[in-house]
Amino acid sequence: MQQRITYICEPVQSELDQVTEMLREMSIVPSFERQGDMLRHLLTFRGKQLRPTLTLLAAKFHSHDPKLSILMATAVELLHIATLVHDDTVDKADFRRGRPTISSLWGRDVAVLLGDYVFAKSAAYVCDTNNVRIMKRFAETIMALSTGELREYLTSFDVAQTREQYESRISEKTASLFETAAESGAILSEASEAEIAALRTYGWNLGMAYQVADDILDFEGNEENAGKPLRNDLRHGVMTLPAILLAQEHPNERTIQAVFDHRNDVDKLRAAFERIQESPAIEQAYKVALGYCERARDSLAIFPDVPAKSSLLHLCDYSIRRDA
């Protein structure tokens, strides 16, 4: 798995290293040592860096000032990190990527304020690109991300959700940032409007595929490979695509409702998981993810066969991998 992501990153590895260096520099805050400690904890051992990789690859079709795409990739990664800090606070999660979360180490209050700081810092990097169009898209993206999270929170423990509601929710909470990551790379490399639109479509569809696959992983994945606790969504009352498809197919069945009615009953939770795992809902959901992947792939047709395109095509497969 690690090998596959290394191959995908290859055309932009030196830029990714500079993103890492910029994040390292950001965590040195001489005037406020404890804030620096927290930032170092947050910025070391980061994840797969899918989003900054996407920005850098999207910028690779035209020669451009690499400083701009590196700034933007750093901003995109920081925005993702800021949302994780606040999400972990809301979800009361103790671990993320195998390490204790900010809220579990320093408390939820610190996590709220440190998250705000990281949001603002990400916006500051975007400002350094001097590109007003991208600044607007970035602000809209933060609005979409927080709206999606709020929607997920407010609809939790409600079985009666449609696939359309699920899709607009994950569009906001996940695909919006993938979309902006790809679009901004294209804009900063001075791609044509047709190319910008194509990469924007690619990013959105990739994000949708990634989130559907991630939600399937919660049902069938291996915790050690995934690097995070699984079997979480139903327990937190979050209806994802497999659960929605099962509920739509069997409107009178109460397996999931029983989990929400008896929130600490592990037998009811196990029964619901087994029911979904054995039902066709998992394969149906996987087909939905494949559909998004296909549309992401198709949108790249206008680009020449260069290494960045090859990486973006592989990123489609990677985003819906089932071996995690």
Next chain:
Amino acid sequence: MQQRITYICEPVQSELDQVTEMLREMSIVPSFERQGDMLRHLLTFRGKQLRPTLTLLAAKFHSHDPKLSILMATAVELLHIATLVHDDTVDKADFRRGRPTISSLWGRDVAVLLGDYVFAKSAAYVCDTNNVRIMKRFAETIMALSTGELREYLTSFDVAQTREQYESRISEKTASLFETAAESGAILSEASEAEIAALRTYGWNLGMAYQVADDILDFEGNEENAGKPLRNDLRHGVMTLPAILLAQEHPNERTIQAVFDHRNDVDKLRAAFERIQESPAIEQAYKVALGYCERARDSLAIFPDVPAKSSLLHLCDYSIRRDA
């Protein structure tokens, strides 16, 4: 009191009404009714609107497109509201301006996510000014605000704080936004660099005076007039200027330390309040506020005597009023 602020706002009243209208429009979110309900709760019955008034007055020295300063004033007010939502979450405050807070009505998790949305919306309004210089200042301001709040949180219940530490903390958590509010009004009205610098200095000093006065109010104010609970800072472990001055004058006295050592002991809290109220520390702190006011006033010397200048001069007195 209400009369005095009406007089100050007079030169920009029609613009302020348009800020109110923009905020009303923002709280209509047809696709997500519950988010709209929350925004309406947040945006109705707002406070004194000092910060947007400051932006609009600062823009009044040169004729300019009023849309720009109205956009910016709206952004400044929204940014202030977003910080209040997160601060109330961190402070576990149930009431603000006499009304229940978002976190007390919908829970702290909702408050975190709704606050993020309002932060992003404020940035989106700034982007609509199309002014990169202001966008950068705005992002830096959010970083300063969250750093100041984090610093206050992390230094709570620590008696050994210097006046310098206090001043750099309130510079971040309060004066930074007053500074940006005034500076951005100046920039958008195409003022000269000397005028921009003068209004920036004015805003920062006004913010410092305002916060010192607000901290004095916590010791000697009347809750009904202030519209918020007082006698709060020491109880939450926050060392403000009067407490710091007393502790510096009497390094061996343990009146404040006793409050922090016995956090639920109301007698110790009352003793500390009486001690500070009767000491010269309150008057000494008030002199510090007056000093900031004086410097704010002085920085306006370069402007002609127009109604906006008269309002800004009155705003200095208003910000350190003692009759609240």
